[in-house]
Amino acid sequence: MKKLLAVTACPTGIAHTYMAAESLQKSAAEKNVPIKVETRGAMGVENELSPQEIAEAHAIIIAADTDVLEERFAGKPVIKVPVAHGIKRPGELIDQALAKQPSAPSAAPAGRAKTEEKETGSGNSIYKNLMNGVSNMLPLVVAGGLIIALSFIFGLKPAEGTFGFQLLTIGKAAMGLMVPILAGFISFSIAGKLGLAPGLVGGMLSTQIGGGFLGGIIAGFLAGYVAKGLIKYLKLPKIMEGLKPVLLIPLLSVLIVGLLMIYVIGDPLKWLMDGLTSWLLTMGSANAIILGAVLGAMMAIDMGGPFNKTAYTFATGLLASSLFGPMAAVMAAGMTPPLGIWLATVLAPKKFTKEEREAGKVASVLGLSFITEGAIPFGAADPLRMIPAFMIGSGVAGALSMAFGVGLHAPHGGIFVLAIPNAIDNILWYVLAIAVGTIVTALCVNLFKRNKAVA
Incomplete structure (x- = not known):
């Protein structure tokens, strides 16, 4: 067999x-x-x-x-x-x-x-390499962001030497490693172990020149393909082959990536990040609502897939630039699909089988924890009806969050972040955005969904 x-x-x-x-x-x-x-x-x-x-x-x-x-x-x-x-x-x-x-x-x-x-295909390969960087970056972002949020219990600017100040220091240290780790493991995914050093250096240089997370992504791919090219094309006499992995490739790859980041890529990257930051800080309410709706819909369209992870990476990357609005919109939108499914099973139980109603209860817990994937079983079973319903509800939640000027200082945690003082700007409006998004999702699900026989 x-x-x-x-x-x-x-x-x-x-x-x-x-x-x-x-x-x-x-x-x-x-x-x-x-x-x-x-x-x-x-x-x-x-x-x-x-x-x-x-x-x-x-x-x-x-x-x-x-x-x-x-x-x-x-x-x-x-x-x-x-x-x-x-x-x-x-x-x-x-x-x-x-x-x-x-x-x-x-x-x-x-x-x-x-x-x-x-x-x-090559598109999936690029996505896989990017997600390898994101997956290794996430523990730092989550830990650092939540520790910074915990430091707010002692005030937004705790006095030097206090316990709150030490928490803030630890959180900032973790967040400071975000971009180098992102770049390093993108490069590692492309070129293996020899890609790690140039990727880490490229990511660190991105933070120093103001390139932010976008610079980290570019540095990661640049370092990976530079290292991969050196591995493939650098030819030496057989007796000297042992020098390649321990001396020549690390030296040349770090040098090439470093010089390119400083002299070629650095200024355009800084200009791009400064422009993005300026636009996000000064955009009018209409643009904020549109951005929130787009990010929200991206969180729901594939629930943990490429669009979802792109929106989440974009929002978490902006935390390092002290831009907290997109993070709030993304988390609100990520919570509403599973919460909306649960509410839909409560409002119209006859449209769902017994198994679906039980799955709805599980989805509610996952939704409260900001695990969008809790809605996947429903989306996979009826994608043409469920995915649009999820996107509408999440788009509404994201748009309202941005319209209300909500800011989220932690990159994860779901409903439990509400218990941390000062972690959320305009907290009551944030709860309202999540609630409205959940209700809209539930109504759309029940409107689009066909009746099922009661089990």
């Missing part, structure tokens, strides 16, 4: 990783196909695949938006797709894997690359 292996991973490692694993396992069980799924989530690697299991496997399914150490699958047939496909198309992926021609474990790695190339 053919045995399959799978690996699932998403940038945050909270929801998509485990939902994709569960979908693949369930679909494989229905087809009576043995499968083992390795998850690479927020808690690290779980159910790790052993070399023997890889050698015995017929094919491997990679449903991931971050790096999963693909080199270990050299010579094996590989199906490589975004993690969302593992949730929405598990049966199709298993059928594709079973249809692959078996190959020996010692087959050339080039065969593996050819197999993967059919399943992923």
